[in-house]
Amino acid sequence: MPRALAALLVIAGATAAIAQQAPATTTLTGKWQMTLEMEVGTSSPVLMLKQDTDKLTGTYTGRYGEYPLVGKVDGKKVEFVVTINAEGTETRMAFTGELTTTPTGDVLRGGAELGGMGQATWLAKREIKK
Helix, strand or coil: CCHHHHHHHHHHHHHHHHHHCCCCCCCCCEEEEEEEEECCEEECCEEEEEEECCEEEEEEEECCEEEEEEEEEECCEEEEEEEEEECCEEEEEEEEEEEEEECCEEEEEEEEECHHHCEEEEEEEECCCC
């Protein structure tokens, strides 16, 4: 076999092997600045997330304090629940969303059911350490 053809086959094989490797996965672990658009106004909670495979845990810190959250991750889709005490009333908030990676960083966005407080949309940007 001529050397040029052999070299071409080696390069083609290496390219195929690289293409078959799984893409790098993004972990949601970290601090996220959220904008929560509700019927009654906007708030800016902070999420501290920890992802362990498909399990999501962390905290939601907002107007009424800091509360634990639990959820799951499925590919780029995320869902989590947090129960807060809003002025003496326990309120279960359920969030669903999707991860998008942009040139300026990772963004989570989606919708939420806020118990007795109605529905909301939300966007969270990962805080990048400087």
